[in-house]
Amino acid sequence: MELKDKIRSIPDYPEKGVMFRDITTLLKDAEGLVDAVDQMQKKLEGLEFDLVLGPESRGFIFGMPIAYNLKKGFIPIRKKGKLPAEVVSKEYSLEYGTATIEMHMDAVKPGQKVVIVDDLLATGGTAKAIVDMVESVGAEVVSLNFLIELGFLKGRDVLEGYKVETVIHY
Numbered sequence: 001m002e003l004k005d006k007i008r009s010i011p012d013y014p015e016k017g018v019m020f021r022d023i024t025t026l027l028k029d030a031e032g033l034v035d036a037v038d039q040m041q042k043k044l045e046g047l048e049f050d051l052v053l054g055p056e057s058r059g060f061i062f063g064m065p066i067a068y069n070l071k072k073g074f075i076p077i078r079k080k081g082k083l084p085a086e087v088v089s090k091e092y093s094l095e096y097g098t099a100t101i102e103m104h105m106d107a108v109k110p111g112q113k114v115v116i117v118d119d120l121l122a123t124g125g126t127a128k129a130i131v132d133m134v135e136s137v138g139a140e141v142v143s144l145n146f147l148i149e150l151g152f153l154k155g156r157d158v159l160e161g162y163k164v165e166t167v168i169h170y
Contacts (some may be wrong), residue, residue, distance in 0.1 A: 110138030
């Protein structure tokens with residue numbers, strides 16, 4: 001069975017006309033979860049980097065095991081107001097409004113190379129906001145890695161010029 005077959009599709013969620021790709025069915029399947037992490041990690045082979053960054057919350061799910069397996073540090077990217085020390089922030093557009101994400105100011109140092117890991121590439125807004133934060137502190141994004149890409153939303157266009165890797169395409 002392919003990974004795609006382990007992801008539940010829910011029509012008209014969260015609103016009419018949207019086909020929601022629910023990864024909880026993949027996450028509860030031990031073999032599927034291991035396969036997903038392994039396939040994402042394989043796309044990093046031969047790449048030199050210092051840290052894995054993952055946005056709240058599903059980026060934590062996939063980023064942590066990859067960082068652990070590759071003996072790299074993990075940096076959580078959080079929603080506004082969740083981190084206790086000085087932060088760098090970035091506001092970005094959502095379909096209906098805006099959101100702000102943050103990372104600790106001292107989490108990534110100038111010159112470090114980072115990989116961003118998340119479950120989904122849709123419009124690219126969250127990923128581009130993370131890229132902007134990383135670059136604002138003088139670090140370099142060497143790859144963005146996603147489990148799923150919703151190609152029709154053209155998130156890759158927003159990330160043009162960056163290495164983007166995905167496992168499953170819709």
